[in-house]
Each structure stands twice: as structure tokens, then as C-alpha cells.
Amino acid sequence: MEVLWAADGPQTAREVQEALADRDLATTTVLTVLGRLERKQLVTRTRDGRAHHYQPVASREDHVAELMRDALDAAPDRGAALARFLGSIPDDERAALRDLLG
Template sequence: MARLGELERAVMEVLWSAPESVTARDIVTALPDRDLAATTVLTVLSRLERKDLVARDRDGRAHRYRPTASREEHAAALMREALDTAEDRSAALASFASQVSPGEAAALAGALAEAVRRRTGGG
């Protein structure tokens, strides 16, 4: 399982860095030091497709694969999910700190100055 997860990562890296959609053969070529069989790559691709991370287009006899969203878009979606405090939708336990109101932010800026002063003052 760990190996499959690691392969999924590598394949996604290839897809994200490719300027356009690629074939399974392209992926094998792009990962030369892994010595992959084309069937292995196809397995990984179908797993990624099931997870809605990869889309497939038909191109003659071959299939071309492309990521459904950029890495940044996925990161943004994860952030929304992590910071969503709705009762049981939140996957994360809690963010390091909750968001603060503008009023609280002003007081916090004062506290920050005090904290920095004490830290640098050796107190």
C-alpha cells in the first residue's frame, strides 16, 4: 500500500508538471529510474481516476490523462475542509488558532509587540 501511495504521488507529479495531457507510455518514460511496467502505471492511473484526481480522454487508440485540478486547487480545497468548523465535517482536530475578529486583531497586535519585546529582551 505504501508503495502504491508513493507511486500515485510520482504519477501526479508527472501529470502536474506536464504542459498537456500525457499517455501512460509518457509517464513510464518520465520516471526512468523507477523501471515501471506500463500496466503498473495504468493501474495507478485507474486508481487516481477513481479518486477523481485524473481524467481520461480518448486519442485514437491511446488514452491521454490529465489532472482534474492543479496542486494549488487541491491545497485550497483541503484548507477549506480543515478550517471548516461545522460539527462533523471537519477532518482536522482544530487549527492552531481560530480566526480572530478585526477588533481582537488590534489587541492581538499589542500582545504580539509585548511578546516580541520580552523574547528579545531575554525576559
């Protein structure tokens, strides 16, 4: 996902593999992971000639926000979970949240 989020546009499996060259991944491995991401509806795939191009369904920020909502939904006491979260972040981030809410 990091490679797709950092890209300027849709990427082929080969382009994703090249971006991950330091990991020495087989093309089949990259295709398997991209296929799983597509089944989880995190990426979309479009055909262009013989190649498929992959792109994220949502931005990184939207994805993180969804994960945060999921975590809150799993908490039996949302208020307590939010209070613990706010107590765990630095003062400048708490101030930024206050500004956003204000």
C-alpha cells in the same frame, strides 16, 4: 500526479512511465495507478486513437487547498487547528498570509 502537473498537456501512460524511468515501473503499474487516480476523480482520461490521455482535474495548488480544507473540516476546533498551523510556519509565510487576508 507530479508528472501530470508538470506536463504541458495531457499525457499517455507511456509518457508518464518515461517521466518516471528512474523508478523502473511496468506499464501495467502506471496504468493501474492512473486508473485509480481517475476513479478518485483526480485525473480525467480521453481517448485519442488507441491511446488514452490523462490530465489532472485541478492544479496542484487547488489540490493542496482542498487537502487543507479537508484537514480543517476534520478538526473539532478549527480555530485551535488554525492557530497551531500559524504557529508552525515561518514568519515570512505568516506575513504572506496577512497580506493575502488584508
